[in-house]
Amino acid sequence: MLIKGEYVDIKGSKIHYLELGRDDTQDLVMLLHGKRYTAYDWVNSGIAENLANKGFKVICLELPGYGASEESELEKEEVLFEFASKLNLAPFHLVGPSFSGEISLRFALKHSNMLKSLTVVDSINVDLYKERLKDIKVKTLIVWGKQDNIAPYEFAEMLKENIPGSSLYVFEDSGHTCYFDNAKKFSKVLGDFFRE
Template sequence: MVIKGEYVNIKGSKIYYLEIDKESSKDTVILLHGKRYNAYDWINSGIAESLSNEGCKVICLEFPGYGSSEECDLEKEEVLLEFAKSLNISSFHVVAPSFSGEISIRFALKYGNMLKSLTIVDSINVDKYKEKLNEIYVKTLIVWGRKDKIAPYEFAEILKNNIKNSTLFVFENLGHTCYFDDAKKFSEVLINFIRA
């Protein structure tokens, strides 16, 4: 597995990402991160490698002000848009835990036509978007730890009940970082969803 660390310039800010490239891949998966994490956590957890082994091109993006990325004035969903444009990625799968889950909801509402699929994991602030979630038509996987004390399980139900083309997977005994706490199972569920 060859991991490249690169910077891309977005509106004058250097934005950092890791890439595990599969030249023959038809699928690009962009992994976003929670507030306490960065691109390398996807590598260290083995999730990025699992996706790569399935033939996906995997990109781990660090949002402005996190990890090695510089601050940037753009809204974070616009950063994701500009990032995809700068790498000539016209459509992709996105995986978005915690605070990036909220960013991915905003992205799906604005630019859903660019998404092959959306995976929302223990997202914060879901209740803010309840009235708009029915405008998301992209295939969506909702993953939640039922014992989450940061983003309550009712958020998962709001997503499931309002996003038409959605599937819910629950880690019954895990909390907010369920995707890292059982990275093997999460990878398996994610890969099956992307491939379906």
């Protein structure tokens, strides 16, 4: 499958992203990455291609200071806002694991009109947003590895209890990288959720 590497200038910073899948669809999935990873990990795991094969257009964005993306003075959720605005993206499905789960929560709180859905995977720092989670008004999936020793399972329960109408999917035997440990299953869970 053809994977295009592209750059976009966001307020003077070159931001790198990978793009694959159909160009003739408005069904777009934006994959952010965890702190130890880059856009290429979505490709290497097979998840990006699995989603593209289900008919989605997939963008794997490298956050400022990661991979081939330059640092930016903007908050990371604002880089995402500028990126989506510059590319004139239709509302998209946003997937954020670990530290980008927190970025995704902040983005959903500020720019929910730009989202078709939100998927939060083993996010850090959920407790910092507990009082505001009820204000997330977008279709939300929570995915968690129950054995996570970085972002405790209590965070998954907190998200489920406080985000209206949210769904929770648990990998009982996995930890913080449940989505890579079970890439095929994770891809199916996402695809099914997006099409609900």
